[in-house]
Amino acid sequence: MKIIDVHTHPVFFGKGKTKPEVDQLVAYSKSLGIEKMVCLGDVLVHGPCPSAKELRAINEQTRQLLAWYPKFFIGFCYLNPTLGEKAIRGELDRCLAEGFQGIKLEIANNARDAVMTxxxxxxxxxxxxxxxxxxxxLGKPMRKTHSDPKDTCLLARRFPDVKIIMAHLYGFGLRGVLEAQDLPNLYIDTSSCLPFAGLIEYAVEKLGPERILYGSDIPxxxxxxxxxxxxxxxxxxSAKRKILYSNAHTFLNLA
Ligand SMILES: [Zn+2]
Structure with a gap:
C-alpha cells in the first residue's frame, strides 16, 4: 500500500543528520511503501521555546533534507508563536521561499493563546x-504549553480558513476524537504513543476516514x-487507503 507520513522528525536531538543516515532512512521507508514524508524538524533540541536563531538552525536542517531528497521530503517550517509577528513572518517567508509547505507548532505556548493570531x-x-x-x-499544569484537544479544536473554530492537523491520536485518545467532530478544517494524525486496539476504528466511526492522516512521529x-x-x-x-495515502495527497495539494 502507498503511504504518505505527515509527522516525522528524521533528525532528532541531533541524530540522523548525516547523508548516510538520511539515505538509510529513505531507503528503509521506501521499502515499506512510504512515498513521501513531512519533515517537521528537530523540534525539542533547544528546549520548548526556541529563539529565532535556534528556529532558523532547525529549519535549515530540514532544508538540507529537502535538498537531498526533494521528491521524498516535504518541509514544514517550525515556528515559535511567542516570538511575535515580525519574527514569525520573517522565518515563515524565508522558509516558504525555500519550498516549505506548512507550519509546525510544538509546546512554546498553548494553541488557545492570543499569540497565535x-x-x-x-x-x-x-x-x-x-x-x-x-x-x-486537561486538568494538568502542563496544559499551559501542551495544547489539549479542547485548545486545538478551539483554534480550528477561531480560524476556519486554516487547515489544522491535530497531532497524536494516541496521545489525545477518545475524548480528542469527540472534540474534533463538526470541524471540517481540523484533521487528526495517527502518530505517537503506544497503539491500542479500537482507536482507529472509533475515529473512523465518529469522524469518517477523510480527516484522518497517517503519521508516525519517527524516530x-x-x-x-x-x-x-x-x-x-x-x-x-478504501478507508485504509485514504488514511495512509490519498487524504494526505489531497491535503498537501500534491496533485
Ligand atoms: Zn512529533
Missing part, C-alpha cells in the same frame, strides 16, 4: 496548513508498528 493570519494568507502538537492535558516510534495500527485495524480497505 498573527501566525494563523499568516497561514491563512499563504493558504498553508498548521500542524499543532496536542495531548490529553520516537517505529515505522512498521505505526503502519500496522492502520493496516491491522478493522476498517475497510
Amino acid at each position: 498573527p501566525l494563523m493570519r499568516a497561514a491563512a494568507a499563504h493558504d498553508i496548513p498548521v500542524l499543532q502538537h496536542t495531548w490529553d492535558t 520516537i516510534r517505529e515505522l512498521g508498528q505505526c503502519i500496522g495500527r492502520v493496516t491491522g485495524s478493522d476498517i475497510d480497505e
